[in-house]
Amino acid sequence: MPRIRHGLGMIAALLVTGCGPGIGASPAPSPRASAPVSAKPSATPSAAPASATPSARPSGSLAERTLAEMSLRDKVAQLFTIVVWGQKAGAASKENEARYGVATPAQVVEKFRPGGVILFDWAGNVSGASQVAALTTGLREAAAKAGNAPLMIGVDQENGLVSRLKSVVTTFPGASDIGKTRKPANARDVARxxxxxxxxxxxxxxFAPVADVNINPRNPVIGPRAYGADPGKVAAMVGAAVDGFHAAGVASVAKHFPGHGDTSVDSHTGLPVITHSKSQWRKLDAPPFREAIAHGVDAIMSAHLVMPKLDPSGDPATLSPRILTGLLRDELGFDGVISTDALDMAGVRKKYGDAEVAVRAVLAGADILLMPPNLPKAYDAVLAAVKSGRISERRIDQSVLRILRLKEKRGLFGPIRTDPGAVRSAAHLKIAKRVFAAVK
Structure with missing residues (x-):
């Protein structure tokens, strides 16, 4: 089937433009809240730590030009990746009404101008290949109509236990099975x-691959989602998987930093504590993330867990400047996008309210705020923090520029192209069969 092209025209290019299995249970509706008010001019940027600054790029890139045209309100909106309910961009949903005050997924995108949308089967986003392609096209067209940066659409498709598109795409082995083959080439081929x-x-x-080293056999949240219990083997598999996603032209997200492998608590329902020393962390947890960074991973997702010997504050890693900025940015040298894990999970909501969580995640070093339980509340809190000077506008600019550079790198400023007829191809079925047969 020929690749379908949906032209957005020159205007779209010039206008301002994961998660674990526990998220699979649809959360309760939030009270209706008003949307952000209309955009106002940005304030003068203030200073931010040099460690949080993206590496210098030639001025005048598409991402930089887009950022220069954005209002403060649209910059803040770019930080959020949200859930919308329904199979069609133009179909009404009571869940959207309850959460966002508008009925259709397209209206949600037009009203709130988020940087991204994440698809879920439990949100009614997945019934067939052509349906998903039409939904993603409609959402991106809605973003262009609203004058946003291009919309980035993501999904948790780890394969195996976490497969949000399992009714639509080729069934591939999960990470633990791929790890048993002992061949990183299999991780690369499946990811590609x-x-x-x-x-x-x-x-x-x-939102893959999982970079956790599953050294705790009682781990209730990672388990078979990891490539194994050996840091070296997991690192090789993760690096190969990143290469595979990039060969396909799709962004990859290594998760869950600083490492969720040695826990017996599920961060969807509680707050895990891991007592690894910094030297243990460097030996056991860090190698797969180092390898992902070496292979140019686009983004890294934080974990909602406490590592008191890495940060004695008691805050989860998602809210920890010592971990996200000190370790991930400064020690490991990662300059890509940092995404939180879902902000509706219990592990990140134990200590602070939902508004404060969003602010602290940005202060810690996060760029993408994933799935806040109340989008208007989280948006208003971040915007107020910038206006009060608690967060500098320069700090917001750094995150938005990282996000826009990722979108530019993955071709999102260009025309929309889908080809749902190519899903489950004979070549992909052959790869799946070969890797399943190699599992020992």
Whole structure:
């Protein structure tokens, strides 16, 4: 089937433009709240730590030009990746009404101008390949109509236990099975084929691979989602998977930093505590993230867990400047996008309210605020923090520029292309069969 092209025209290019299995249970509706008010001019940027600054790029890139045209309100909106309910961009949903005050997924995107949308089967986003491609196209067209930066659409498609598109795409082995083959080439091939199918559905970012080293056999949240219990083997698999996603032209997200492998508590329902010393962390948890960074991973997702010997404050890693900025940015040298894990999870909501969580995540070093339980409240809190000077506008600019550079790198400023007929191809089925047969 020929690749379908949906031209957004020159205007779209010039206008301002994951998560664990526990998220699979649809959360209760939030009270209706008003949307952000209309955009106002940005304030003068203030200073921010040099460690948080993206590496210098030639001025005048598409991402930089887009940022220069954005209001403060649209910059703050770019930080959020949200859930919308329904199979069609133009179909009404009571869940959207309850949470966002508008009925259709397209109206949500037009009203709130988020940087991204994440698709879920439990949100009614997935019933067939053509349906998903039409939904992603409609959402991106709505973003262009609203004068946003291009919309980035993501999904948790790890394969295996966490497979949000399992009714639509080729069934591939999960990470633990791939790890048993002892061949990183299998991780690369599965990631490439997965990425190609996501791209054909209009999805540009996969919240995968899992980079956790599952050294605790009682781990209730990672387990078979990890490539194994050996840091070296997991690192090789993660690096290969990143290469595979990039070969497909899809962004990859290594998760869950600083490492969720040695826990017996699920961060969807509680706050895990891992007592690794810094030297243990460097030996056991860090190698797969180092390898992902070496392979140019687009984004890294934080974990909602406490490592008191890395940060004695008691705050989860998602809210920890010592971990996200001190370790991930400064020690490991990561200059890509940092995404929180879902902000509706119990592990990050134990200590602070939902508004304060969003602010503290930005202060810690996060760029993408994923799935806040109350979008208007979180948006208003971040905006107020910038206006009060608690967060500098320069700090917001750094995050937005990282996000826009990722979108530019993955072709989101160009025309929309989908090819749902290419999903479950004979070549991909052959890869799946070969890797399943190699599992020992």
């Amino acid at each position: 084929a997965t990425g190609e199918e996501l791209r054909d559905l209009g999805i540009s970012l996969d």
